[in-house]
Amino acid sequence: MKITKLLAVVLLLLGVTNVSAQVDEKCLSNSSISHEAVKVGNYKDAYEPWKEVIKDCPLLRYYTFTDGFKILTSFLDKAEKSSADYTKYFDELMQLHDSRMEYIPQFNEKGVTNIPSVDAALGLKVIDYLTYSTNPDYNLAYDWTKKSVLAEKADSQPAVLFYLVNLSLAKLQTDATFKESFVNDYLFASQLAEEAIETSTKDVYKKAYEDTKNSLTALFINSGAADCQSLQDIYAPKVEENKDNIEYLKQVISVMESLKCRDQEAYAQASFYSYQIEPTAEAAMGCAMRSYKKGDINETIKFIDEAMGLEVEPAKKAEKAYYAATFLFAGKRYSQARSYALKALGFDPNNGSAYILIAKLYASSPNWSDEAVLNKCTYFLVIDKLQRAKAVDSSVANEANELIRVYSQYTPTAQDLFMLGYKAGDSITIGGWIGESTTIR
Numbered sequence: 001m002k003i004t005k006l007l008a009v010v011l012l013l014l015g016v017t018n019v020s021a022q023v024d025e026k027c028l029s030n031s032s033i034s035h036e037a038v039k040v041g042n043y044k045d046a047y048e049p050w051k052e053v054i055k056d057c058p059l060l061r062y063y064t065f066t067d068g069f070k071i072l073t074s075f076l077d078k079a080e081k082s083s084a085d086y087t088k089y090f091d092e093l094m095q096l097h098d099s100r101m102e103y104i105p106q107f108n109e110k111g112v113t114n115i116p117s118v119d120a121a122l123g124l125k126v127i128d129y130l131t132y133s134t135n136p137d138y139n140l141a142y143d144w145t146k147k148s149v150l151a152e153k154a155d156s157q158p159a160v161l162f163y164l165v166n167l168s169l170a171k172l173q174t175d176a177t178f179k180e181s182f183v184n185d186y187l188f189a190s191q192l193a194e195e196a197i198e199t200s201t202k203d204v205y206k207k208a209y210e211d212t213k214n215s216l217t218a219l220f221i222n223s224g225a226a227d228c229q230s231l232q233d234i235y236a237p238k239v240e241e242n243k244d245n246i247e248y249l250k251q252v253i254s255v256m257e258s259l260k261c262r263d264q265e266a267y268a269q270a271s272f273y274s275y276q277i278e279p280t281a282e283a284a285m286g287c288a289m290r291s292y293k294k295g296d297i298n299e300t301i302k303f304i305d306e307a308m309g310l311e312v313e314p315a316k317k318a319e320k321a322y323y324a325a326t327f328l329f330a331g332k333r334y335s336q337a338r339s340y341a342l343k344a345l346g347f348d349p350n351n352g353s354a355y356i357l358i359a360k361l362y363a364s365s366p367n368w369s370d371e372a373v374l375n376k377c378t379y380f381l382v383i384d385k386l387q388r389a390k391a392v393d394s395s396v397a398n399e400a401n402e403l404i405r406v407y408s409q410y411t412p413t414a415q416d417l418f419m420l421g422y423k424a425g426d427s428i429t430i431g432g433w434i435g436e437s438t439t440i441r
Contacts, residue, residue, distance in 0.1 A: 158196075193216065350393050366410075
């Protein structure tokens with residue numbers, strides 16, 4: 001009796017082994033047939049053997065999944081969207097994406113390389129879902145995309161970064177309260193695209209992320225949520241509620257800094273509360289803006305000095321020094337304004353705006369001599385600064401050229417200078433607080 005039972009078990013195991021061997025052999029055969037057909041673009045003949053492989057042995061080869069995507073998207077590209085076949089192939093495509101995400105950890109355990117993470121695969125599913133769905137659920141697609149991007153960050157595909165913001169805008173268009181989230185999604189995706197541009201080692205990838213970043217900017221600008229007043233409306237009521245929440249305050253400051261909305265009250269108030277908790281360069285700069293709006297120029301400059309001291313990046317130090325110079329210029333404190341413009345140039349020698357500001361300072365205070373003709377020589381020095389501005393910074397060339405055209409009208413004539421013993425090519429020192437030399441033209 002025991003021997004009979006043992007024999008039955010052995011025979012059963014042999015049967016299972018034989019069935020398993022038959023399945024493996026069938027899988028290998030179907031895999032080979034379908035894969036070779038896919039290689040030559042014969043998706044019709046690849047389809048049925050591929051289906052058998054994905055059903056019976058999905059872990060046999062990773063290319064079973066990549067082949068499946070090629071087969072199904074090819075069918076969808078050719079099918080009528082209203083047909084039953086289209087619905088069938090679309091459902092199979094979504095199921096294939098889900099299966100890939102399910103089996104990726106097991107492929108990883110087998111040592112298979114060069115495959116996406118589960119979260120990256122989710123992002124790829126989003127792309128196919130939005131490309132082929134006839135009635136996409138944008139809220140669902142947004143959730144998938146956000147999950148993928150939060151995990152993959154700068155490794156996200158360019159299209160996935162674009163869809164994050166595009167889907168976020170779709171949500172905003174149906175829900176006005178989503179504006180803050182939309183702004184944050186744009187800034188997050190834009191920052192990740194910038195990081196990807198900096199780290200990309202191939203020009204083709206760099207170009208793809210650059211194009212995506214430009215598309216994100218265009219999308220945001222055209223969204224209606226990009227203006228400073230919109231940000232003021234979003235943040236003003238929330239800053240007071242979050243005055244002890246340093247992370248939220250920093251976010252407000254960062255967003256409004258990025259979009260150059262420093263004149264808004266929400267920016268000033270967030271900076272003030274943030275500064276009380278944790279003084280940073282950004283918070284100090286916001287406090288400077290707050291002080292300037294109150295009309296306290298001395299306190300404004302004090303905060304800007306502190307901001308420059310806390311700042312690490314030379315370009316940002318230059319930007320802050322330039323702000324101080326413009327505030328002092330507006331207050332007609334010309335000599336002090338020039339001092340900060342020169343500080344800006346010390347941090348960034350190619351800051352054309354600083355040279356233009358110095359030119360405007362000199363043009364605003366040309367009189368240093370009792371002789372009116374000599375005072376006109378100040379404009380030679382003004383033009384020197386404008387020429388220097390466009391030489392170091394092509395982005396200010398148009399403004400510099402226009403100012404050169406304007407100020408050239410005020411230079412003295414050769415005859416007037418001759419009467420005072422000066423001629424073209426002579427050097428002349430502009431007196432007063434300016435104290436710089438220039439050449440007579």
